[in-house]
Amino acid sequence: MGTDTVRTEAADDAAGRRREQRGWYFYDWACSVYSTSVLTVFLGPYLTSVAEAAADADGFVHPLGVPVRAGSFFAYSVSLSVVVAVLVMPLVGAAADRTGRKKPLLAAAAYTGAAATTAMFLLDGDRYLLGGLLLVVANAAQSVAMMLYNSYLPQIAPPEERDAVSSRGWAFGYAAGSLMLVVNLALYLGHETFGVSEGMAVRICLASAGLWWGVFALVPLLRLRDRGPSAEKAGLQRGTTTGFRQLAATLRDMRRHPLTLAFLLAYLVYNDGIQTVITQASVYGSKELGLSQSTLIGAVLLVQVLAVAGALTMGRLARVHGAKRTILGSLVAWTLTLAAGYFLPAGAPVWFFVLAAGIGLVLGGSQALSRSLFSHLVPPGKEAEYFSAYEISDRGMSWLGPLLFGLTYQVTGSYRDAIISLVAFFVIGFILLARVPVRRAISEAGNPVPPTI
Structure with a gap:
């Protein structure tokens, strides 16, 4: 040729x-x-x-x-x-x-x-x-x-x-x-x-x-095209339990990398808090603070714009201080933001916009850096199956935050109590992540350890 x-x-x-x-x-x-x-x-x-x-x-x-x-x-x-x-x-x-x-x-x-x-x-x-x-x-x-x-x-x-x-x-x-x-x-x-x-x-x-x-x-x-199954996948037993068997096999393999599992647990906890804030903030603003729908839309727009700027800023911070420390800092910021949200006065859209700005600045970066940090903890050659478990496990945990929010409101009748209950996810996530020795975790996964992580 x-x-x-x-x-x-x-x-x-x-x-x-x-x-x-x-x-x-x-x-x-x-x-x-x-x-x-x-x-x-x-x-x-x-x-x-x-x-x-x-x-x-x-x-x-x-x-x-x-x-x-x-x-x-x-x-x-x-x-x-x-x-x-x-x-x-x-x-x-x-x-x-x-x-x-x-x-x-x-x-x-x-x-x-x-x-x-x-x-x-x-x-x-x-x-x-x-x-x-x-x-x-x-x-x-x-x-x-x-x-x-x-x-x-x-x-x-x-x-x-x-x-x-x-x-x-x-x-x-x-x-x-x-x-x-x-x-x-x-x-x-x-x-x-x-x-x-x-x-x-x-x-x-x-x-x-x-x-x-x-x-x-x-x-x-x-525009996307299918490429057909691999020989290994084509030979798998046909049946509805295949997906669960593969997930179980991946989780069993993860037990050989307990520090990777430890990080994944920390991420699942604090990310559940993040996802719940995203889905319940408008209910809090509308029902507890008495804000108009136009105010809520404007606040979400502000979050959308600032999430990009926040991600870029946190990316630069991670290059200097490392991804783990930057994520930990973002969890502190999330906790302080929710605490401030508990004390927001009703009918004061300016303060709700300040709260939205705080959320936007930490939203994109905390999730983006978590994904990139997890990628260092995945054993070479197992990226697809580990990220598949990451996705499923993420969805599997993200029901707990809305459930806690709903139960807290059901018991207390207060959206302020419901929103402050979510602080637990960020505090527990911070403690779990702080205990993960990421350099050793990366090394034990078989990957080179970056100078700053």
């Missing part, structure tokens, strides 16, 4: 890879609007108000005959959706590995989530049960789709490109979330100009996120 032919094939491979990468970015662009507009901003306060409309004189609704305080219904629904996702993800992951056909599974998960989100337009009156069902379906579908989406990264980007490609996808998601929030804010604030009620404006915003998700998901589905 001539040199020119080799160069031509290499150029074709590079062009094909770039095409796939550009398509891959657009799935983050498609689904991040759900995370931002639906889960973070609109659905929590709106579904809570729908549940309150259906509540009895004591403020309780009774799904399946179980008494639930209306203000806890959204948090419980989020917890249930995570449980459903954790049960489904290993099965879908096993099917994807066994058949090599990720794209049809990604399409099924994405359009299930998009359809459920679009159907949230129907949430009026006292249809809180429908809202809870649609939330469980949409949230679980998004989790499954994100697992499949992330699994494409090693296939479309060589190691030297992976950080840059992953970062661009993350940036696309934040850009889409910000853009849609601006549109949502215009509709919500000007709903009278557009001739719709406030409730109708919220329902349009919810449904538009589903339509956005469905339309832009077409781009990655057209």
